[in-house]
Amino acid sequence: MIYHAVPLGEWNALPDRPYAPASLAEDGFVHCSPDEETTLAVVNAFYRTAPRPLLALIVDDDRLAARLEWEQAVPAPPPGVAEGTFFPHVFGPINRDAVERILEVQWDEHGRATGLKDMS
Template sequence: MIYHVVPRTVWDTAPDQPYAPASLAEEGFVHCSPDEATTLAVVNAFYRDAPRPLLVLALDEARLTARVEWEAAAPAPPPGVGGDTLFPHVFGPLDRDAVEHVLEVRWDGEGRASELSTTG
């Protein structure tokens, strides 16, 4: 399982199409994380001001039609993530049928992502 962070409003746009975030056009790949703990660190480092609710797509890597490469973070991983952690980068749109389940980011009183829970 690999994980991708997306605001609900963005995910809900064009539900009949594969999902292609801006990073695919800008950087050539879709950023993903290798596990839930790393995903929370990514949210706290890069998504604290993103529109909420914030979702996390749990993707079955085997069901993606695009190539997945595991690469080191550049220039460095987010705080709390080891330098040897590899991140899955998906070199194409995310197939919606590869989504195993959807989680929602829960926030603590200080505005930090504290857990991922199943959506209702």
């Protein structure tokens, strides 16, 4: 399983189509994370001001229609992520049937992501 952070509005924008965030056009791939801890570090580094609720898609990498490659962060991983950590990059849209679960990012009073919980 791999993780991908996305605002709810973006995820719901085209529900009948595979999910293709702006990073796919800009970087050539969809940025993902290998686990919850890394996802929270990425959220705290890059998504603190993103529209909320912020979701974490839990994607079954065996069910992806697009190619998946594990690569190091360039130029460096975000704060809180160990040097040498490899990140999953999806080289195409994420087919929605590969999304196993959708979790919501939880925040503390300082606006830091602290965990993920099932959406209710």
